[in-house]
Amino acid sequence: xxxxxxxxxxxxxxxxxxxxxxxxxxxxxxxxxxxxxxxxxxxxxxxxxxxxxxxxxxxxxxxxxxxxxxxxxxxxxxxxxxxxxxxxxxxxxxxxxxxxxxxxxxxxxxxxxxxxxxxxxxxxxxxxxxxxxxxxxxxxxxxxxxxxxxxxxxxxxxxxxxxxxxxxxxxxxxxxxxxxxxxxxxxxxxxxxxxxxxxxxxxxxxxxxxxxxxxxxxxxxxxxxxxxxxxxxxxxxxxxxxxxxxxxxxxxxxxxxxxxxxxxxxxxxxxxxxxxxxxxxxxxxxxxxxxxxxxxxxxxxxxxxxxxxxxxxxxxxxxxxxxxxxxxxxxxxxxxxxxxxxxxxxxxxxxxxxxxxxxxxxxxxxxxxxxxxxxxxxxxxxxxxxxxxxxxxxxxxxxxxxxxxxxxxxxxxxxxxxxxxxxxxxxxxxxxxxxxxxxxxxxxxxxxxxxxxxxxxxxxxxxxxxxxxxxxxxxxxxxxxxxxxxxxxxxxxxxxxxxxxxxxxxxxxxxxxxxxxxxxxxxxxxxxxxxxxx
Numbered sequence: 001x002x003x004x005x006x007x008x009x010x011x012x013x014x015x016x017x018x019x020x021x022x023x024x025x026x027x028x029x030x031x032x033x034x035x036x037x038x039x040x041x042x043x044x045x046x047x048x049x050x051x052x053x054x055x056x057x058x059x060x061x062x063x064x065x066x067x068x069x070x071x072x073x074x075x076x077x078x079x080x081x082x083x084x085x086x087x088x089x090x091x092x093x094x095x096x097x098x099x100x101x102x103x104x105x106x107x108x109x110x111x112x113x114x115x116x117x118x119x120x121x122x123x124x125x126x127x128x129x130x131x132x133x134x135x136x137x138x139x140x141x142x143x144x145x146x147x148x149x150x151x152x153x154x155x156x157x158x159x160x161x162x163x164x165x166x167x168x169x170x171x172x173x174x175x176x177x178x179x180x181x182x183x184x185x186x187x188x189x190x191x192x193x194x195x196x197x198x199x200x201x202x203x204x205x206x207x208x209x210x211x212x213x214x215x216x217x218x219x220x221x222x223x224x225x226x227x228x229x230x231x232x233x234x235x236x237x238x239x240x241x242x243x244x245x246x247x248x249x250x251x252x253x254x255x256x257x258x259x260x261x262x263x264x265x266x267x268x269x270x271x272x273x274x275x276x277x278x279x280x281x282x283x284x285x286x287x288x289x290x291x292x293x294x295x296x297x298x299x300x301x302x303x304x305x306x307x308x309x310x311x312x313x314x315x316x317x318x319x320x321x322x323x324x325x326x327x328x329x330x331x332x333x334x335x336x337x338x339x340x341x342x343x344x345x346x347x348x349x350x351x352x353x354x355x356x357x358x359x360x361x362x363x364x365x366x367x368x369x370x371x372x373x374x375x376x377x378x379x380x381x382x383x384x385x386x387x388x389x390x391x392x393x394x395x396x397x398x399x400x401x402x403x404x405x406x407x408x409x410x411x412x413x414x415x416x417x418x419x420x421x422x423x424x425x426x427x428x429x430x431x432x433x434x435x436x437x438x439x440x441x442x443x444x445x446x447x448x449x450x451x452x453x454x455x456x457x458x459x460x461x462x463x464x465x466x467x468x469x470x471x472x473x474x475x476x477x478x479x480x481x482x483x484x485x486x487x488x489x490x491x492x493x494x495x496x497x498x499x500x501x502x503x504x505x506x507x508x509x510x511x512x513x514x515x516x517x518x519x520x521x522x523x524x525x526x527x528x529x530x531x532x533x534x
Contacts (some may be wrong), residue, residue, distance in 0.1 A: 001447075013043040020052055024059070032056055040072075047076045054086040063090035081107060081117055084126055097366035101128070108133040115145035118132060122154065131158045147501055149178035153185050165192045180208045183221025187415055190225040195232035202229050220249035224415040240518045251424035258428040262435040264341055265383070269442045271349050272386045290375045290396040290474060293382040295436060296420060297410035298402040299456035304377045305485040306467060310476060315375040316364055322376070322384055324361040326351065348384075353391040360392070373474065382436065385443040389450045396474045399440060402456040404531050408433055408522055409512040431527035438533070 016039040023032035036056055039049040051075035057066035068370050073080070091100035107121050108130065122137035138155035145151070156171035175182055186205060195201070202363040205226045212219040230239035254341045290307065292300050308315040331337050331346040332355070338344040365374050373396070373497025381388070388395055401407070409431045416423060421431040444451055452473040459466045465483050512519065523533050 001171055013039060013049070016042075017046070017048050017052060019055075024052070024056060029056075029060070040069075044072075045076055047073055047080075050076070051080075051082055051086070054083065054090075054446070058086065058089055058093075063093040066090040067094075079106075079283065081110060081112055081121060085120060088124060092307070095362060095367070097398065098368060104130060104133075108136070111354075113138070115141040115151065116147070118144065119151060119154070122158070126154075126158055126161070131161045134158045135162075146174075147178065149175045149182055149185070152178065153188075156185070156188060160188065160192075161331050168192060176204075180204070181212060181215075181218050181222075182227065183208075183218045186225040187221050187228070190228045195229045197233060199230050200233065202226065202233070205229065208394045216249045216253055220246045220253075220414060222246075223249065227413070234498070236514055236518075238264040240515055243413060244518075246415070247424040250415070251428075254421050254424070256421040256428075258422050258431045261422065261432060265435045265439045266385075267342065267345050268383060269349075269439055271345060272442075272446070274351070274446070275390055281361060286361060287369055287372055287374050288394050288396065289361070289364065289387075289392060290373050290387060290398065291381050292375060292377040292379075292398050292400060292438075293385065294379055294400045295402075295407055295411065295433070296379045296416075296423075297414055298378055298379075298400050298407050299454075299459060300379055300400050302485065303398070303400055303454060303459065303470075304375055305484045306463075307373075307375055307470070307474075309481045309485045310471070310479050310485075311375045311481070312371050312476060313375060313474075314369070314371045315377065317375075319364055319376045319380065321363040322360050322378070322381060325356055325363060326384070328359060329356050348387055351387070353387075357391040382440055382443070384439075385447070385451065389447050397451045398454060398470060398473070399444075399451050400454045400459075401440075401454060403512075403522055403533075404433060404437075404526055405516075405519060405533050406456075406510070406512045408526075409515065409519060412522075426519065426522040427525055430522050430529075433526065434529045434531065455532070 005235050006514045016035055020035035020039060023029075023035065033056060035054050036049060039046060040053060043049060049204035050069050054066050054073065057063070057069055066086060067090050070083050070090065070235055074085045074087075076354035077083070084107055088100045088103040088107070091097070091103070104125060108125060112118050112121070118137040118141035122134040122141065125131070125137065126134035135155065135513050138151060138158060141147075141151050142155065152171045156168045156175065159165070159168035159171060167190060172185050172192075175185040176189065179185070186208065187203075190205075205222060205261060209219065209222045209226065212222065220465070223242045227239045227243035227246065230236075230242065264398065290313065292304055292307075304315050307313050326348060327338060327344060329351045330344060332352070338347060364376060382399065385397060388397060408426070411420065411423045412426065413428060414423065422428045444453070452470060454466060454470060463483055468478060471482070473480055516523070526533050
């Protein structure tokens, strides 16, 4: 009788768990929460219930509650990797980075029974820039199951981040053997080195391209890979044919109107109001931000790596913390969430500058940060330069720019993952460039002493001259290491991860001129707006 009652209780617990889990997967949050609460109230010793509660709390962005639910789970089954991963994520959201790192270091030493657990741990380690440890766990996952193309791809990505392109290519070969239509693996493999007539993947790529029937995303990615390799082989017409096809496919899949971005940038300038009383620096002893802004593919990663090679500077990569802090404080100000970018622009002029700066600084750097400066190299921070200077007057703003056509063509050639929707059409690109130039010219005219402009072409021609100017602007002493940025061993996760491992060169400076006849619509659109493209 007692055994029957126990079985019934276990059945009920499992039913509640399945119902809540199913609701969570369907994003039916109210049902998921109610059923999970019932489960954990009636069956407080049911481990899976607290594990599920942790997932719900993370989805709701409630890390404090997540720590409570994971603590309950840990009393039932200590040191379970699923729970430890949840706790690390909650701690990271609370900026308790030292505690999160301690958990991740513990997980890094673990050995788990399934490939999925190793893959999940590896993903977390990689997200925290612990790529060497992530590689170990991807390798363990592959030992347990070597038939999953995604595991080989993720292993390759980790190798690419640390600059081991030989192992990266080897892992990509495995991924592509398992799935020749993995267009992201194909694009990464093509990007790793200069292809030659003797050694390239054109035939394999064209075979994969011919086999794609309906999946536009796959065909688009393969087009970009073919275009890159044809460019390496100096087959310019073929390269541009595939590039334009890939870009057109991407553009067709997007709901995007460049006019809206134009209007937003115009409105940012219109609503900017210089404030008489700016806040004092958040903390004179606190690390100061260096913002590297501009358009993507303009040399920002190279400049970032140069400065990151200085002993008193550390790059934090492309942070989204400024936009998140602005959104947070616009909500605090009105108790209403901004529903559109336009709403956020209108509220920005009255946001609490001191609170904005404090939130941005605390959310951008870990507790154990020791350098005097940190780099935020999110290109689109050019939208916020007025707020940056007003809220953080000691921040250093470096605007890197490039020849207009070179800049647009470099963007057009790059397949981006879910960002920069203006980059897949030459006319969209021209219009966005004009709006960007108008806004950055506006910032320069209103804050001439707050912004240091670097021209990409001069940086690659006279790196020491230009870097001395940059370091002087930041108040930093000269260090020869900044010229050896290609020897910097810190990971790079941007589209330029391969290029920044190479010594400085000017090979791409005039690349666009080889394609000038194909870029006529772009060039004419820029010239019509008075942009000098000579």
